[in-house]
Each structure stands twice: as C-alpha cells, then as structure tokens.
Amino acid sequence: MRVIIPCAGKGTRLKPLTDTTPKILLKVAGKPVLGHILDWLVRRHISEVILVSPPGEMGDDIYGYALKYGGDRYRFSDVRQAAPEGQGHAIWLGLKCTQPADPVLIINGDSIPYEADATYFWILNFGDGVLPDTSILGVHMVDDCREHSEVKWNENWYLSSIVEKPENPTSNYSTSGVYYFRESRLLYDALDFVIRDNKRINGEFNLTSAIQDLQAHGERFRIEILTTLDTGSFEGLDKAEGYFGEEKQ
DSSP states (O other): OEEEEEOOOOOGGGTTGGGTSOGGGSEETTEEHHHHHHHHTTTSOOSEEEEEEOSSHHHHHHHHHHHHHHTTTOOEEEEEOSSOOOHHHHHHHHHTTSOTTSOEEEEOTTEEEOGGGGGGSGGGGOTTOOOOSSEEEEEEEOSOGGGSEEEEEOTTSBEEEEEESOSSOSOOEEEEEEEEESOHHHHHHHHHHHHHTTOOBTTBOOHHHHHHHHHHTTOOEEEEEOOEEEOSSHHHHHHHHHHHHHHHO
16 A cells, blocks of 8 residues: 655744744654654555655655655655645645555645554554555544534444535534545546646645545545644644653653
C-alpha cells in the first residue's frame, strides 16, 4: 500500500517559523513532525511514501530529511506542487505515482496520529496484510467545525454527510487527517473532475469535494475514530509537544 503525504502548504498560521522551515519539519519533542508520521507508519505494510512538497529548497529539505530518517524503511517518491492550489490538488499530483487498482492511505502533513487510539482504526489492524474492501475516513472531535470539515454518519458507521467549514454545524466531529481509499483510480478521477470543473473552496481544491462526489456516485466510507495532533498552529504544536514530551519521560 502506498501513502501520500501532502506537505506543500505554506503554514501561514505558524509564521515566522515557516518562513525558513517547512511546517512538516518543525520539531515536536526534538523530532520533526514528518519523523513522527513515519514512525507511526512502521507496522502498516507500506510499500512507498509519496511526498508532495513545495518547489525549491524547502522541498529539497523535506525529501532530504525523509531519505535520511526513513530511507532504510521506505521507498520515497518526491513530487513537487509548483503552486499552492490546495490539499486536493496536492493529492491529485501524488496519485499519479500510484497504480489505479491499488489502495492508498493519505495522511495530512500536519497531522500526527495518537498511538493510543491505534486499535480503533482498521488501517492499523492489518497484521496479516489484509486490506479492507471499503474506503475509510478517520474522524475525531474538534472544538468548532466551522474551522474544519463536519462529518456525520449513520447507525452502521458509514458516512452520511461531509461539509467543509459549515456556517452552522450541528456536530463536533471532523476528519482527523487520515484517509483510506480502496482504489487510487476512484479518488484520482473524483479529484480530476473537481479540478477540471474548477470547484474551489476558499480559492483551493479540497479533498472534501472529491469525497462528496464519490459518495454521490455510490462509494461508501466507513467511519473510524482516530484522533490526531494537528500541528498546523502554535496551539497544536504546544499540545503535540506536551504529548510526546511526556512519552519520552
């Protein structure tokens, strides 16, 4: 199974730190965020990690760190997003490195999963290497879905609706930045449609739009609880520092 990590975002909420350092290389408990993500992937039957990073020196730094830290464990592909077109566009670029029928795992570059919640997510229970036959969304609770995507599901734990940054949310559950798609081609085609149709949210192409399109065409998404640490803000970095700092003691 291949993993795509979109990490080309500018990290505007973390300036001035991100003026010189990509946010995925900011340190948490002495280790870059990317290192924590790669550690989490160790037992997940991963054949390749696809990094979608910014052009230039920052992209070089991300790829260089990945090879140095995880080159003995993973094969890496280096994909560059020339312009900041959003998460959906970055994933679309990364999917060009996958095989159409193969499953793909996506982890946001500013999301570190909690090891404590690992047993609840199907992706983490593949000791025998058997993959699920349904796509999966990791979700967790947030303070305010108006700053995230609101997720709702039915009594059988399948997605019923997903809305990006709703004005009047009625739920506190959002995507946690970890997604499993049973076939790369399904997601690629959905994102390709979003991009060709120029369906932007706040000026960017978003993964939520592709998930909505897939659901409208019959794809089912299993909901699994998987809490992640959002390191895309100073508050999130502090929380992650506290969590991993305590782990080291």
